[in-house]
Amino acid sequence: MDDIAAAAGRARYALNPMYLFRWEATQDAHVLLYPEGIVKLNRTAGEIIELCDGCRTAAGMVEALQQRYPGDDGRVAEGVYKSLEVFRAKGWIRRQA
Secondary structure (H helix, E strand, O other), X not given: OOHHHHHHHHOEEEEOOOOEEEEEOOOOEEEEEEOOEEEEOOHXXXXXHHOOEEEEEHHHHHHHHHHHOOOOHHHHHXXXXXXXXXXXXXXXXXXXX
């Protein structure tokens, strides 16, 4: 693992306090609520954001999802890291110190 990948794996993420993450039965999905509206998440996004507790590392999230979905560890890892980048760019999550 190179230094960049190792640093990415050690990163910890938490939900941006401006958002509320919860299951919404009427949407049959996890959602992010914020003052201006709602974001309906697909199953994968919901499972990843649910793991963004500020304590678990990105590598820990990957490991948890690889155990949940065995068979293609590389694809799971790539999906988690790309999703974290997108969620951070959208402002849904924040990197913890």
